[in-house]
Amino acid sequence: QVQLVESGGGLVQPGGSLRLSCLASGFAFSTYAMSWYRQSPGKEREAVAFISRYGRSPNYSDSVKGRFTISRDNTKNTVYLQMNSLKPEDTAVYYCKAGSDYWSKGTLVTVSS
Numbered sequence: 057q058v059q060l061v062e063s064g065g066g067l068v069q070p071g072g073s074l075r076l077s078c079l080a081s082g083f084a085f086s087t088y089a090m091s092w093y094r095q096s097p098g099k100e101r102e103a104v105a106f107i108s109r110y111g112r113s114p115n116y117s118d119s120v121k122g123r124f125t126i127s128r129d130n131t132k133n134t135v136y137l138q139m140n141s142l143k144p145e146d147t148a149v150y151y152c153k154a155g156s157d158y159w160s161k162g163t164l165v166t167v168s169s
Contacts, residue, residue: 058082065163076137078152086130088155092137094148142167
């Protein structure tokens, strides 16, 4: 059974940091590129970060470039999203995605004072 389970979401003040983790099981994690997406109320889901199968060539949306870092540990079947200098507009449900096949259920990140 394929599962993508996130952890690390929550409430943080503007300027703060959070690290999201997404633990994969039920498929060959190391053969999949991984992505993080987010969706804010009333907006479409948007891609924020991508990393290749071997952890090379990360890329980011302009809205998070320089503040967010995607990484992965294929020995732990886990992809991470380190989020620094968080802004209220980063408030969203964050999802991880494996290739074009599998989605997580989402975790809420709220940036508010």
